[in-house]
Amino acid sequence: MACVSLFAFFLLSHLFLLHSAEEVNKTLQNCSPFQCGKFGTIGFPFTNISQPFSFLLPIKCDRIPPTIHLGLSRGLYEVINISYSYTSTKQSTRIKDLLLSDDLRSQKCESLTNFTIPNSPIISFKLTTPSLTLFKCSRTLGITSPRNFKYASCGDYNLYYSHLNDNPPSFSSKCSIIQLPKKERSDNDTLFSLLSAEFNLEVHVSDACSRCYGGAGQCVLDKNGKFQCAIAEKDVAVVSITITLSTGIGVLIVCCFWRKFSSIKIINFWKKKTLTHKSVEAFLRNHEPHVIRRYKYSEIKSMTKSFKNKLGQGGYGCVYKGQLQDGCFVAVKVLKESKGNGEEFINEVASISRTSHVNIVTLKGFCSEGSKRALIYELMPNGSLEKFIYKGNPSNSNHQLGWETLYKISIGIARGLEYLHRGCNTQILHFDIKPHNILLDENFFPKISDFGLAKICPREKSIISIVGARGTTGYIAPEVFCRNFGGISHKSDVYSYGMMVLEMVGGRKNVDVSVDFTSEIYFPHWIYKHLELNEELGLPGFLKERDEESARKMIIVSLWCIQTNPSNRPSMSRVVEMLEGSLNSLQIPPKPFLFSPPRRSPMESSTVMVSIQ
Structure with a gap:
């Protein structure tokens, strides 16, 4: 009798859930293909229905010209062309920023703001059109226009730019960066003739959403902004009825064989079936x-x-x-x-x-x-490297590493990275090289750990594709958070390695706002100046001439590693050669001009601001 009552309860409750599911699914986004004027038949991830909490891209095809909403605060964009393919998770579209177009037409340089592209774990955009970098500097700074650079006067500030794609000079840290789409060809080199309001975007849908859609599901975002794969409306009824019947049968089986099955095993069974x-x-x-x-x-x-x-x-x-x-x-x-x-x-x-x-x-x-x-x-008895290199860290008060040990650690890490990049059957990019992820054994021998953000790729593939930025702020290479700086490759690990070794040398974070002088806030620039002028390094702990030689090699190699252009950075094989070679054979690299902002938290970030020094 108890079993029958329990079965009736499950039956009624599931009928109620069936009704609720049908009501909810009436609000779900329609992913069906649709006609969109001159673009023909298009579909997922584009839609012709506006829907709250959906990440799909609504296009208004009844307008001339059609418009699209990208989730940006700038509003609607004019759709110029769509190269659509049902078999690909990447769709290419050419659009026009209407607000930027008005600014360029009226030549209001005061209105120009940095061009940003929204990204999420569900859908991401990649700008495939060249961009022009502008340096916005206050007139009070009195900056003289560098070679091959021009400037436009915009009220209280000037916009500096170069149509030759020259490497930017060392601008003041008070200058900010504006990046805007650039014309492929231009009749002259004035600012507004170089800029374009039209640009190409590559739209990439995550594998999880593609699988969901391919399985007749619908990709939606709930009120908390989390991804959900919702079952299509017609399937909800079938699935709900199936669940109802199977659950009822399951209840009867449990009643009959209760002594043979424990409730804990049943709970664990259902837990294991999650996606x-x-x-x-x-x-x-x-x-x-x-x-x-x-x-x-x-x-x-x-x-x-x-x-x-x-x-x-x-x-x-x-x-x-x-x-x-x-x-x-x-x-x-x-x-x-x-x-x-x-x-x-x-x-x-x-x-x-x-x-x-x-x-x-x-x-x-x-x-x-x-x-x-x-x-x-x-087990690595001495824990992670960061406990021993930062001055003022309570954990290293009883053991400050000497220069010989630091030098050997830097070589060991370089050899480990060289192996990941070239010694394995396949190339492994770590993407999170930092002191916290370098472990030390009882003899302070270093080992690279924490491969949670690593990416495995074929050795013959020099440039790889990733969605969003990955790594820890302060160690992320410029090209990882802004593709305009170059392609992502093993050179991204080289940059992180260089930033880490500089912190080993300085015994401090590379960006430290607590120092007494402004010129010392960014350590790579401070140490570069001393190196360039052949001054005393001012680093403590030198007991013999060999210590200073090791420190200088570590500094020069690190400065090569953090070059903004990935092609100017050495490979890890070359890094090992330079560290183990003669100091006299090393040339001082160009001064690095980009750096990441002060760290706020050790987290993977998809949006990283860039500053200029």
Whole structure:
């Protein structure tokens, strides 16, 4: 009798959910193909219906010319052309910024503002039209126009620009950058003849949304801005009825065999069926390395003594000290359950399992059990590098690293990166080189760790494509957050390495607003000036001539690594050669003029501001 009552309850509740689902789906976005004037039949990710909380791109085809909304505060854009393909997740469109067009027509340079493109984990845009960089400087600065640069007078400030695509000179930090679309050809080199309100955009839809749409689902954003794959309206009824019947049958089975099935197992069964867990399990099933052991979560608890000894924590989760059955001590990184969709876990296992190098931390095992995931590494007794290099850090008060040790650490990290870029079966780009991710053993021997943001790519592929920027502010290469600086490649890791080594040399963050003099705020420029004038470096701890020679080599190599143009940076193989070679053979590089803003938090950022020094 109890079973029948329970079945009736589930039946009524699911009928109620069916009605609610139908009501909700009436508001879902229609992704069906539609006719749009001269562009013919187009469809996903374009739509002809405006819908709240949807990321799709609404086009008003009944207007002449058609207009599109990109989610920007500048309003509507005129659609000039759409190169549409049903088989591709990338669509190309040429549009016109109507507000910018008015500014260019009236030649109001006071109204010119930086051109920005919105991006999200769901849909992203890539500007494929060349752009012109303008330097907006106050007239009170009295800047003389550099060679090959012109300027336009705009009220209280001047706009400096070069039609020759020259490398920008060293402008004042008080100048700001404006980047706008540029004409492919121009009759003269005046400012308004060079700029264009028309530009090409490449629209890229995430793989998750493409799979959702391909499976007859609809990609929507909820009120909190999170991605959801909603089932189409007709399918909702079928799915709901199926769920109702299967649930009712399941209830009867549970009633009949209650003693044979525990409620905990049933709950765990449903948890394992989430999309995230399915994707992780699918990856492990297809790519799981046999040389790395997979542990149960109960074994993780046992080896860490129920997570008794915490070594540290971060945005990814916590690290605990553990011990394997053979007596070997390990560091167990337990990932947060809410951390992404398993991508970082997959990246870590996929990339580090391909490595075997003395300067790469060893992955001894992993755990993936439902929503619980953990990574087991060899234990590095001295922890991470950042504890020992920053002055004023309480953790390094009893042990300040000497110059010989710092020099050996910089070479070790370089060798590790050289191996990732050239020594593996496939090229691995780390994308998060920083002191926090360099671990030190009992002899302060360095090993690169944390491959959560890594990307595996064919060795013959020099330029790769990624959606958004990845890395930690302060170490991200310019081309990663602004494609106008060049293509993303192994040279992006080289930039991060250079910024990190400069912090090792200076014993401070590269951007430090707490220093006494303004000229010392950005360390790379301060140290470059001393190097250029052949002055004393003013760095403490030199005990012998060889210490200063090591420091100078580290500085010169680092300044080469942080060159704005990726092609001007050395490869990691060349970095190792320069560090191990003679100081007299090293040339001082050009002064770097770009730097990232002060760090606010160690997080992956899709929008990074650029300053000029």
